[in-house]
Amino acid sequence: MQWRHYELQLATVGAVALAAGVQAWSPAILTEPIRWGFQILKSWGLFDTPALVTLFGAFALLTLTFTRSIRIPKENPTKATPQQLRPLRWQLVALAIIAISLITWLALNWLLGVASNATDTASARIEAIRTALTIGAGTGGAIALMLTARRQWLAEHAQMHTESDSAQQRANELYAQSIEQLGHEKAPVRLGALYALEQLAQHNVKQRQTVVNVVCAYLRIPVTSTLASYLLSKSTKEDEINNASKCETDIVGENKEATEHSPGEQELHVRVAAQQILTRHLSTEGNSENPANDYWPDIDIDLRGAVLLDFYLPHGARIRNAQFSRAEFHGYTSFSHATFSNLAIFSWVKFRPEIVSFDGASFPGGADFEDAEFIGDASFEKAHFGNTLQNPAESSFSGTVFEKEANFNRATFSHGPNFSNVEFKGDADFSNATLNQSKYILKGDAAQFTNTLFLSDVKFTQWSGHKPRIPINLSGSQVFVNSTTQSRRIWPAGWIEESRIEQKDLDGGSGVWHRLIPE
Numbered sequence: 001m002q003w004r005h006y007e008l009q010l011a012t013v014g015a016v017a018l019a020a021g022v023q024a025w026s027p028a029i030l031t032e033p034i035r036w037g038f039q040i041l042k043s044w045g046l047f048d049t050p051a052l053v054t055l056f057g058a059f060a061l062l063t064l065t066f067t068r069s070i071r072i073p074k075e076n077p078t079k080a081t082p083q084q085l086r087p088l089r090w091q092l093v094a095l096a097i098i099a100i101s102l103i104t105w106l107a108l109n110w111l112l113g114v115a116s117n118a119t120d121t122a123s124a125r126i127e128a129i130r131t132a133l134t135i136g137a138g139t140g141g142a143i144a145l146m147l148t149a150r151r152q153w154l155a156e157h158a159q160m161h162t163e164s165d166s167a168q169q170r171a172n173e174l175y176a177q178s179i180e181q182l183g184h185e186k187a188p189v190r191l192g193a194l195y196a197l198e199q200l201a202q203h204n205v206k207q208r209q210t211v212v213n214v215v216c217a218y219l220r221i222p223v224t225s226t227l228a229s230y231l232l233s234k235s236t237k238e239d240e241i242n243n244a245s246k247c248e249t250d251i252v253g254e255n256k257e258a259t260e261h262s263p264g265e266q267e268l269h270v271r272v273a274a275q276q277i278l279t280r281h282l283s284t285e286g287n288s289e290n291p292a293n294d295y296w297p298d299i300d301i302d303l304r305g306a307v308l309l310d311f312y313l314p315h316g317a318r319i320r321n322a323q324f325s326r327a328e329f330h331g332y333t334s335f336s337h338a339t340f341s342n343l344a345i346f347s348w349v350k351f352r353p354e355i356v357s358f359d360g361a362s363f364p365g366g367a368d369f370e371d372a373e374f375i376g377d378a379s380f381e382k383a384h385f386g387n388t389l390q391n392p393a394e395s396s397f398s399g400t401v402f403e404k405e406a407n408f409n410r411a412t413f414s415h416g417p418n419f420s421n422v423e424f425k426g427d428a429d430f431s432n433a434t435l436n437q438s439k440y441i442l443k444g445d446a447a448q449f450t451n452t453l454f455l456s457d458v459k460f461t462q463w464s465g466h467k468p469r470i471p472i473n474l475s476g477s478q479v480f481v482n483s484t485t486q487s488r489r490i491w492p493a494g495w496i497e498e499s500r501i502e503q504k505d506l507d508g509g510s511g512v513w514h515r516l517i518p519e
Contacts, residue, residue, distance in 0.1 A: 096143050104136030174200055175207070182218055187266035191273055194218075198277045201296070208281075208296050215274050219306040224264065268309060275311050282338075285316035303327050313338045324349055335361050343393070346372055358383050366393030366415075372400045377426070379407040386414025397422055408433055413447070416471070420450045427457040431490075435471075446471035454479040458489045474516040482511040494519050 111128030118124035174196060181193035194215065201211035281296040300321040308327060312334040313319075322344040329349070334357040342365035349369070354376035361380070364387040386393040396418040404426035411433045435447070449472060458479065460472065472492045479489060479497060491497075497514040 100136055100139050100143070103139050104132055107135045108132035175210075179214065182214070187270050190270050194270070194274055194277055201281075202294065209299065212278065212296075212299055212301065215278055216302050216306075219271060219274055219303055219308070222305075223307045224267065271307075272309060275308060279311070279313050279317065282317040282319060283314035284318060285314070308333075319344075329353060329356070333357075337361060339364070340367070341365060343368060348372065351375060351378070355379065363395060364393065367395045369395075369397045370399050372397070374400070374402050374404070374406070376403070377405045377407070378402055379405075380411050381407050381409045382411065383408070384412045385417060394418070402426055402428070405429070410434075416446045416448060418448045419452055420448050421452065422449070423453045423455070424458070425455045427459075428454060429459045431459050431461060446473045449474045449477050451476040453477070454489070455482075457487050458491065460492045461490055477516045479514050479516065480511050481514055484510065491516065 108129065111132050112125060115121060115124035115128040178193040178196045178200070181189050181196075184190055184193070197211045197214060201208040278301065281294055282299060284295050297318070298320045300323075301319055302321075302323045304323055305326045306324075306328075308329050310331040310333075311329055312332055313336075315337050317335075317338040318341065319338065320341045322340050322342075324344075324346045326348045327346075327350075329351045331353060333351060333353045336357045337360040338358075339362040344363055344365070345368045347368050347370040349372045351372070351374045355378075356374060356376065357379050359379050359381045360383065362384045364384075367385055385395040394415045394417075395413060398418050398420045399422065400419075401423045402425060406424055406426065406428050408428075408430045409432055411430075413433070413435050416435065452474070454477065472495070474491070474495050481487065481497075489497075495516050496519045498517045499514070
């Protein structure tokens, strides 16, 4: 137990006062310099009577001793177990008895000395004895009051822990019951278990990450063949997506319409509800549907291999660690204006929606999209990859396939991104992209587009011949020039298309391949 400032000051004053008083009563005990210092203090009028100084010092030390013995240690939220309250030692009881006796004796001696100068010596001595005993009784009463306060604090402390233990026990029982219900064969029971876990996490901060882990584990469970067939056959039209989300309420009510749904549809609705539980607590910006006090900070999400439908993060969402490797997205998907504090992993992910939006998203810890596949359009407009020059973070799209348009217009990178071995089957727009938000380029910190394939329009700058804001390495990259359609290709300064190297027919028509070489 650490000493507080006022305790150190009280201990110092008490020790000095006690030593000064003893010195005044028995000058031979201490050295001459200390006695000389006391005489100076006395000459200043600070100590009119040595006995008063001795009493004050003894009482100060006694008060400090019992204050430290009865103090209730505070709970430390960073530790798993609270500090243990130290029991009252027998040495303290002995010290209290000695202190009371010493104070009574000193008071008696001083008062008897005063009484010896009185006119009626006998009456004065009787009054001195009575007063000294009163001082001793008062000191004992003060100590008894401290002990009573200690007992009261102990009782309150025990009551607080009893209530805390009861609340924790109820939370554990609810958690265990909800976990068991998540494996129930009926969708309404599973849905109720998810909402029970959400309420548990909302009122128990320490349980939030555990509940998030459970919900993520549920979503990572492989989908049944029925659900997989339903997802593949389901259209991604907006009205049907909204209907899928609204069916969540029908399941809770267990009405006839919900019971008529196929098992695959019911499981789909439960998964949508689980996703919404995850996402609605990630936003720092409150609204009518997601109040600001529902925000759960510092949350890690692990959805590796999960099959997700209509997965979208609210505006201002913040995730500490995001793991989506090998996940599969269906329906409306958006990560716009989300912040991923650490490295966000989307490697080997398959994005099936017609458009996936990462517009305005921030990746301070970098992003890993290696070997991902975007079936529809992918938009990273105004996205920020990395943090600062002092703490750059790498972002990689190596091996990624963009089936349609890839939009990186006005994107910002703190470190040269890696687009090696990428296939841009649709338009690729890197206009106005910047590095480090500055015109100053680190040597060797170039965007890597080595061995990359471009099969449609390409735009690296605003107009032909304009120097790009990012140094680019296009070594080994090739571009397919379609002979049936007119394409527009704007390359960064210093790179040109070599004469054709191969003629080949693709799904979009026939054409020739050109290799990109330094000018």
